[in-house]
Amino acid sequence: MAESESGSIVIDGINTGDILLERLRTTFAIIPQEPVLFEGTVRSNLDPFNTHSDGDVWRALEQAHMKTAIDRLADGLLAAVTDHGENFSVGERQLLCLARAALRKPKVLLLDEATAAVDSLTDALVQKTIRETFSDCTVLTIAHRLDTIIDANRVLVMSDGHVVEYDEPAVLLGEIDPLNEPSTTGATSGLFAQLVAGTGSSNDRHLRMLALQHAQRRRTISK
Numbered sequence: 001m002a003e004s005e006s007g008s009i010v011i012d013g014i015n016t017g018d019i020l021l022e023r024l025r026t027t028f029a030i031i032p033q034e035p036v037l038f039e040g041t042v043r044s045n046l047d048p049f050n051t052h053s054d055g056d057v058w059r060a061l062e063q064a065h066m067k068t069a070i071d072r073l074a075d076g077l078l079a080a081v082t083d084h085g086e087n088f089s090v091g092e093r094q095l096l097c098l099a100r101a102a103l104r105k106p107k108v109l110l111l112d113e114a115t116a117a118v119d120s121l122t123d124a125l126v127q128k129t130i131r132e133t134f135s136d137c138t139v140l141t142i143a144h145r146l147d148t149i150i151d152a153n154r155v156l157v158m159s160d161g162h163v164v165e166y167d168e169p170a171v172l173l174g175e176i177d178p179l180n181e182p183s184t185t186g187a188t189s190g191l192f193a194q195l196v197a198g199t200g201s202s203n204d205r206h207l208r209m210l211a212l213q214h215a216q217r218r219r220t221i222s223k
Helices: 021-025 042-046 054-063 067-072 090-104 120-133 191-197 201-222
Strands: 028-031 108-112 138-142 155-159 162-167
Touching (some): 028 090, 042 090, 054 067, 090 120, 155 191, 162 191, 191 201
Antiparallel strands (some): 155 162
């Protein structure tokens, strides 16, 4: 959003400070906690610079599970969007923001508590789209819902503004040992393990199973 005054952010060996912000922004997409829509049409909200075809826009809506809802509107892509998107539900607004990101095909997608204000069904649709549509994109997820990030490649756990843990979810939970072999003990002392345990014994087992399955799937693919 602005030039940094100190330090550096390096992506793929490139210092982002050496790239013009206008260029850098084209490679990023951000989906914030509060969905942002503007007065206009569905199409202008998804493709404000009119650089994509209608087919591309419809495809993005389909990926975000909003194609049917927009198709039902009398004016389709030209249907009106009121100020802040008040004529759509919060869940629909978030899915439209997701469609906008899908249309841009970013290299990096930032989700800032993107599903904190939506119901569980919309959350599931968002997660499904992210896993399918952004599979070749680096996704940075800020979240408190553990099931949102349990299959992430890495989890960074913070406490009081400091990094306290950083590794694969399965490693943080002790389901995979340092030699990448399944563990029979499981971790309970780390902060991430405590957070998972705090969701209840049944959900604890479920999240650990998901973390282990993802870790094993990644190792199978990398062989």
